[in-house]
Amino acid sequence: MREKISNHKNSTTRLRTVTSKDESLLLRWANDPSVRQMAFNSTEISVEDHKNWFNSKLNDLKSSIYILEDFDTPVGLIRFDFNEEDQYFY
Numbered sequence: 031m032r033e034k035i036s037n038h039k040n041s042t043t044r045l046r047t048v049t050s051k052d053e054s055l056l057l058r059w060a061n062d063p064s065v066r067q068m069a070f071n072s073t074e075i076s077v078e079d080h081k082n083w084f085n086s087k088l089n090d091l092k093s094s095i096y097i098l099e100d101f102d103t104p105v106g107l108i109r110f111d112f113n114e115e116d117q118y119f120y
Contacts, residue, residue, distance in 0.1 A: 045108070048095040053084050055097075055104060 048056070057080040059065060066072045087093045092114065098106040 043098065043100045045096050045098055048088070048097055048107075050088065052097060052104075053081065056080070056084060056107065059107065 057075065057077065060080065061074050066074060087095060087109075090111075092112040094110045096108045097104050098108065
């Protein structure tokens with residue numbers, strides 16, 4: 031699935047696979063007050079916890095994370111996790 035989705039592009043937007051260079055951006059987004067307010071746990075995420083989560087997702091073949099960019103500016107995140115037991119993505 032990663033190969034089919036990554037690097038999709040039109041004239042102003044593109045969808046690209048997350049890389050290790052995106053770690054701090056994702057942490058900043060995750061700790062944004064508006065995001066924390068809507069999360070199951072509203073406590074700010076520590077750098078160490080995020081690093082552990084991020085590295086596990088990068089190495090998990092059942093997880094795919096993409097960054098949406100508009101005019102080369104990151105504007106959003108899409109993540110798919112495959113649930114093997116139920117055979118679906120969420």
